[in-house]
Amino acid sequence: MMHADLIDEQDLVSELRALGFEVSGNAEQACTAVVCGLNETNARALKGLVEKLYTGSATILPAVRQAIDQQLLPGLMKFKQSKAG
Numbered sequence: 001m002m003h004a005d006l007i008d009e010q011d012l013v014s015e016l017r018a019l020g021f022e023v024s025g026n027a028e029q030a031c032t033a034v035v036c037g038l039n040e041t042n043a044r045a046l047k048g049l050v051e052k053l054y055t056g057s058a059t060i061l062p063a064v065r066q067a068i069d070q071q072l073l074p075g076l077m078k079f080k081q082s083k084a085g
Contacts, residue, residue: 005058012064015053019045027067035075043079046072 009027016023016030019042023030034046050072053060060068 005056007053007058007060007064009061009063009067012053012067015049019049027064028071031067031071031075035071035079038075038079040083043076047076050076 009030012027013023013025013030016034021030021034021042023033025033034042038046050068053068
């Protein structure tokens with residue numbers, strides 16, 4: 001039987017911690033916390049993580065994709081717009 005690579009909420013939280021973010025809880029809580037304290041360095045790292053997750057071969061579970069789409073991506077866009085303006 002084949003086993004697919006999956007990215008679950010714990011995987012996402014672990015990835016965020018590996019980038020230096022102090023997060024806990026589920027994917028949505030972690031993503032909400034991450035976007036509250038963005039600076040240029042960690043925003044770049046976060047963007048890289050999202051790109052890695054979305055271009056990789058692993059399957060992103062729905063709760064993780066939702067947290068990224070509804071928390072991380074809008075937070076990154078807001079940060080980028082605040083720096084441009």
